[in-house]
């Protein structure tokens with residue numbers, strides 16, 4: 001008698017490989033990047049330092065950081081060919097499609113695309129890290145009928161990102177909150193988009209192909225697209241006093257409440273308290289208490305009805321709204337951050353590669369033959 005193999009839908013609970021990049025521990029509700037708690041990194045480091053850590057395994061010393069920052073700052077501008085392609089894309093294209101296309105064009109223009117050595121892939125990773133803010137900022141501005149703002153090599157990553165988007169550097173509170181969001185979004189083990197990048201890499205396709213595929217996976221509302229979807233929900237609800245009534249109707253319709261729930265964390269996402277604290281600073285900065293009230297009202301109602309905790313997308317959506325980004329730009333912001341984690345995983349996959357090719361159990365029509 002043959003026993004049927006166990007099928008784990010969605011690979012839930014399946015451990016597929018080792019990683020030394022990050023550890024998600026739902027029991028202790030913690031997240032470590034290269035051994036460091038992400039909360040400590042968010043409190044004491046810049047996003048540039050965290051990117052360096054993810055790629056190199058150690059935090060940079062002052063000299064290494066200066067060299068890394070100079071390298072990043074020198075690569076922030078977009079090639080004219082990339083700008084032209086972005087200009088050609090209609091405004092009906094979702095900003096994630098614009099980012100995906102722009103990264104694809106950058107890959108096609110890179111004559112060293114096939115160099116998959118660790119040095120070659122690190123060079124490509126830093127280049128994408130440096131250019132993604134320009135892509136996102138340019139797309140945000142063109143949607144508002146505004147011209148591109150050139151990068152400023154005097155500014156750090158987040159201050160420059162915001163200056164390229166809004167034409168000026170906002171207050172330190174805003175830059176710091178944005179930087180914290182970039183750090184928190186950077187890496188999260190074998191999530192769907194990172195696993196996608198690893199699957200593509202496992203075929204020995206190039207880094208750009210893996211990143212483009214990962215962007216596609218991140219777009220969906222069950223993954224990165226949830227930060228955008230949270231804001232649509234907030235707009236539907238309108239104000240805190242309507243949250244319970246809205247939630248009951250949504251649950252009665254069997255809707256998934258975006259920004260809540262997680263495949264790995266069942267007792268709350270380790271990053272939420274840090275991002276909620278950053279959101280709170282923005283609520284004060286922009287004098288927007290009603291947004292905080294709505295946040296709390298929906299969260300409280302969700303705990304009463306379903307006891308499902310918020311994930312990182314729940315506080316980051318309203319934070320990006322307050323900073324001034326259009327809602328559909330939120331997931332591209334996630335891309336700008338997660339490109340660090342994706343590329344670290346691409347290099348880790350290549351360092352000990354095995355083609356990723358699981359099995360399936362056939363349940364179609366039995367064997368049959370042409371007459």
Ligand SMILES: CC(=O)SCCNC(=O)CCNC(=O)[C@H](O)C(C)(C)COP(=O)(O)OP(=O)(O)OC[C@H]1O[C@@H](n2cnc3c(N)ncnc32)[C@H](O)[C@@H]1OP(=O)(O)O
Pocket residue numbers: 010221222223224226255256257258259260261262263264306308311312313
């Ligand atoms: C940065 C990130 O990518 S974090 C994730 C962002 N995604 C979201 O916020 C989308 C909303 N959340 C969800 O859809 C889910 O919680 C996921 C996809 C994130 C995780 O889902 P899974 O691990 O597959 O859990 P699953 O979907 O099986 O949920 C288990 C139960 O909780 C319910 N549930 C889970 N999340 C939610 C939610 N957000 N709203 C309503 N019910 C939910 C499910 O309906 C299911 O109920 P059932 O057992 O009665 O059918």
Ligand SMILES: O=C([O-])CC(=O)C(=O)O
Pocket residue numbers: 185187188190191192223262263264311312
């Ligand atoms: O880990 C996951 O499944 C989703 C997530 O939170 C992330 O990618 O940051």
